[in-house]
Every structure is written in C-alpha cells, then in structure tokens.
Amino acid sequence: MTRKLSIVGFDADDTLWHNERVFKLSQDRFAALLADETPPENLMARLEAAERRNLGHYGYGVKGFTLSMIETAIEVTDGRASATTIQALIDIGREMLEHPIELLEGAREAVESVSRSHRVLLITKGDLLDQERKLAQSGLGDLFHGVEVVSEKTPTVYETVFQRHGSTGEHALMVGNSLKSDVLPVIETGGFGVYLPHALTWALERADPPESSHRFYQIEQLSALGEVLSRIEGDA
Template sequence: MGNNVTIIGFDADDTLWHNERFFRLTQDRFTALLADHAAPDDLARRLLDAERRNLGHYGYGIKGFVLSMIETAIEVTDGRVPAGVIAELMAAGREMLAHPIELLPDARAAVEAAAQTHRVVLITKGDLLDQERKLAQSGLGELFHGVEIVSEKTPAVYRRIFERHGDGADRAMMVGNSMRSDVVPSIEAGGWGVHVPHDLVWEIERAATPAHSPRFREIEGLAQLPELIAEIG
C-alpha cells in the first residue's frame, strides 16, 4: 500500500451507475403534463427553485424530487392541478424507485482494482432505502470495506468518514462526478478530489473547479483511475 493514499471513497450516483438521466426523463414527463400552464424553461426554473427550497426538508433523492414536482404543479396552476396529474407524478416516482441499476463503464473494474491495494468506501447521499436498494442491485456491495449514506457531503463529514475507515483525510481520495459534493469538500477536508465527468449534471451539483489545488485531479473515465491511484501512491 502506498505511503500517500490509504483509503479511497467512491460516489455512487452517476459515478458508478446511471442516475440523473432517469430524473431528466421524469422531468420531461412533468413538462408535458403541465404544458398548458407554463413554458418548459419557466417550469424548469420553478422546479429547480422548489428543489432548492426543499433540500433542507426532504433531503436528496427521488421522494424529494416528486414532492417538489407536485409543489410546482400546484404553484403553476394556481392550486387547480388535476388529481390525475398528481397521480401521474406519484406513479413516475414509483417507477424511478423500481428502475433497475445500470452500471457505468468500467465501474466494477475500477472498484475491484482499488480494493486490491487500498481500503475502499462507498460514500453517497440521498434516501436511505433507495440507496441501499441500488447498492444491493449493483452487485458491488461486497467490494467495499464500508458504506456511508449521508444527508450531505461536507468537509466535516469527509473528515469523520476518513478517520473512521482509514488514516484521516490527508491520506484519502474521493472519486466522483460532482464537483460540489465529491471533489471540493474532499479537498477542503485535506484529501484528494478526483473528478470523473458525467454528461448530465444536476444544476445544484455544479461548483467552480478547484484547478489550482495540488490535490485536484480529473480523469475522462473510471478506466483511468488505476493509473492515477498508482501515480499518487
């Protein structure tokens, strides 16, 4: 094991398996249902505003998304949204919660390779039951030395996790697609932050790239992770 990094954290959604694209498909359905009441851009803005407002109440995940869609539908129809529309939105949420997991390219190989030389921990946020379901379906669960499902990813959270499972944040690396949740707070905690870009990024997960940090790295895909781990140590 290298003298530098001894523990590697992996994000789950849109790092190891697809997630955001199912939200986008449901949002398209939401837009079609309310097409007579608001233009697509206006509806998207209102929904995003509702999601931001509701994060502190519902947290991250599908259930909060569905409640935010319902709230927005009530708002744009001045309280006259048909019950059938609400029923369709709830059905869409149930479909999302039942959707099979689809691993991203090289996800299993990357975790397997990392686990051969380092302690690996899954660090994800969102609804507990849904995240547990996705991990179980992914078939990756047995590869991790630990699993942490948290309500928010902050520097303090990363410090606690890396202390609990490893040798502290200064000897830790976090791998993920979200600059805001995976990369920046890990670096601020004292660890490495490795960005694996994904084509679809939820607006709330955007943040400035910490390009000047010596502990920031970006790779095109998970196939490049083993080489980066070997380079860093």
C-alpha cells in the same frame, strides 16, 4: 512501503451507475403532463427553485423530488392541478424508485482493482433505502469495505467518515462526478479529489474546479483511476 492513500472513496450516482438521466426522463414526463399550463423551461426553473427551497427539509433523493414536483404542479396551475396529475407525479416518483441500475463503463473493474490494494468506500447521499437498493442491484456491494449514506457531503462529514474507517483526509481520495460534493470538500480536508465529469449534472451540484491544486485530478473514464493512484503514490 506504506501507501500514501489508505482510503479510496467512490461516489455512486453518475459515478458508478446512471442516475441523472432517470431524473431527466422524469422531468420530461413532468413537462409533458403540464405542457398545456406552462412551457417546459418555466416549469424546470420553478422545479429547481422548489428543490432549492425544500433541500433543507427534504434532503436529497427521489421522495423529496416527488414532493417538489407536486408542489410545483400546484404552483404553476395556480391551484388547479387535478388529482389525476398529482397521482401521475406520485407514479413517476415510484417508478424512479424501481428503476433498474445500469452501471457506467468500467465501474466494476475500477472498484475491483482498487479494492485489492486500498480500503474502498461508497460515499453517497440520497434516500437511505433507495441508495441501498441501488447498491444491492448494482452487484458491487461486496466489493466495498464500507458504505456510507450521508445527508450532505461537507468536509466535516468526510472527516467523520474517514476517521470512522481509521484514517484522515490526508490519506484519502474521493472520485466522483460532482465537484461540489465529491471533489472540493475532500480537498478541503487535505485529501485528493478526482473529478469524473458526467454529461448530465444537476444544477444544485454545479461548482467551479479548484484554482490550482496538486491534489486535484480530472479523468474522463474510470479506467484512468489506477494511473492517478500510481501517480499519487509515486510508483509511476
């Protein structure tokens, strides 16, 4: 029997391992550092605005986040931020780049199980070196047939990735915690999108679920992925 799906793609951050909570912790430290200057809500709003503004220059990842924190600190202090504060922000960024990886529940089992029957890819965005470091530390590296660190997750990027691995959107499924980056663009290529919500979602990743689609699934934990695959491939 020819399988309907040839590729199953996994997002990395907050799909296989915790990530957003590392950003959240850093933001809390950032807010504490500038508590005398501005209330946390305002600081977070300014930081988010800086991240949006800088995304086209910096792309995703910790280095750009660090630069946006520094810029925001200077902005909210009207240029009075001390070098000590700035150095503290650099240190926060560097600690993020050293933060140990904690796998989400069922991550290893899910990837292992799917990799026995399908070509499994890790498809992630962020700083190249940092994503590689996290994958190495996760211990999941050997399970994947391919790893793709991309600068943006658009339908075109997914098509290129699927093609590179000898397939097309119609035979691909992607699972991840971002409707915007993991689910909607893959459905747009003709593929299947499996949404695995995470308690924390970065503002820039928020999107509405698709209106109605037989190619959209939502699961509450990775252990449910096998059932989705069976349903799609019609042997359930």
